[in-house]
Amino acid sequence: MRMSGTRYAEIADDLTQQIADGRFAVGSLLPTELELSARYGASRHTVRSALDALQGLGLVSRRKRVGTRVEAARPPDRFRQSLTSVEDLVQFGEAHRRDVQDVAKVIADRALADELGCELGRRWLRISSLRWGDAAKPDPVGWTDVYVDASYAGLGEAVRAAPGVLISHLIEEMYGRRVAEIQQDVRAATLPEAVAGALGGDAGAPALQIVRRYADAAGAVFEISSTLHPAGRFTLSSRLKRQAG
Amino acid sequence: MRMSGTRYAEIADDLTQQIADGRFAVGSLLPTELELSARYGASRHTVRSALDALQGLGLVSRRKRVGTRVEAARPPDRFRQSLTSVEDLVQFGEAHRRDVQDVAKVIADRALADELGCELGRRWLRISSLRWGDAAKPDPVGWTDVYVDASYAGLGEAVRAAPGVLISHLIEEMYGRRVAEIQQDVRAATLPEAVAGALGGDAGAPALQIVRRYADAAGAVFEISSTLHPAGRFTLSSRLKRQAG
């Protein structure tokens, strides 16, 4: 099939496919690393990198001398985190900052950011460009898509000193609402055609979708969704949505 | 600072220590992989394995050509999962089964299991030995410690067929109560002296503590806590506690 160019990702994807198709049954052992090396014409080291990826996804487990066992036909579909503690929010804020930075870079590279550059310079958050979804064709459920190119320059210390304010502030800056609740979903997804085309990926390729949901006291919901490569190697796209409360 | 024998774990632990001590400041770059190789007398590949571990813990991030940046002085303190979906429970059950098996092995090796062997053979769950905490010195908050040596022989298919029954069954077998809610906490910890002494670890060494909490409809709480090596390499100890509802 297609792939990310790197050999081990190719192998990982192929094995994932075969497991999903049932050619390697759940509970059975994969061929030995040496045999996989031969089969794919890659070094054992490369095959091991691929197996590392599958292991990280929970598809296989390995035991010395026994072999590599298929644990599941597909990665867990969904993995929910509720973010309540101060530590959660710090971690969350940092992860989100990285996501946004990556996305900003990708978008900038593709010159999408130039389509319309709007400056929302504020104390902490600096959004250097936004691309709004087509206002003429509003989403049936009332979402508005926003492609964000943002950075949190100089924010590090502030976040550490007052954790939790980061995301709230983003929402406040953009919508003037105070965040009352935060939730995060992570689930398996495939790359939508639109995103794949815009960013150079392959439509239908497996991906992780992270949806972060913020609600204010009135019940209005703000959502940021990011599409990630399963192995977490890069961020492909990010959208900021808004649901009128 | 010694360690698990493997070179990359040694290096990872040393780097973790130096980061925690502030000898590598948060936000700064680590020495290049080549320099670390020279410094530790290991191959670049081995150093990269160590950095992989740190990256997995969220301590560092890497960018091509730029270097390896220190992101945090220590791993996230806490990470909470709520277990609601069927998939969660399957994954949870499997993880717990592995934990218990590992613990059983460790306990058996140390001949603690022989102190008193009580057989609770039932349909699925087989607990071959239990060691109860000192009943004469009850825990102030009403917990009872139980060291468990258990196996789920032949349970694989049953669990797959009816996921979620595994833990519930354990609780039912031991206490005759039906589980209504499950929650899991993962947090950073250090090895308590008692556990370290009993199992050969180093007191104060960094560890992960996983606490799994089951509640029945009446509000009684059952807790299983496991102490894990941060990198997830082995289970050090496990205790089953009970709080009278």
Add this chain to the structure above:
DNA sequence: CCGCCTATTATGTCCGGACTTATTGACGGC
């Protein structure tokens, strides 16, 4: 001074080899 181009550099990927270790299964002794 600005912008383009190029060289440098540190990580990313991959190779092929070697030795170690844990588990299994078979063999042989009791």
Add this chain to the structure above:
DNA sequence: GCCGTCAATAAGTCCGGACATAATAGGCGG
């Protein structure tokens, strides 16, 4: 038949090398 021993095996760890790639820094020309 039971148990301990030993060899075979497959993953775990590590080496040293090579080339690819991306981001930076510097040089060059306008």
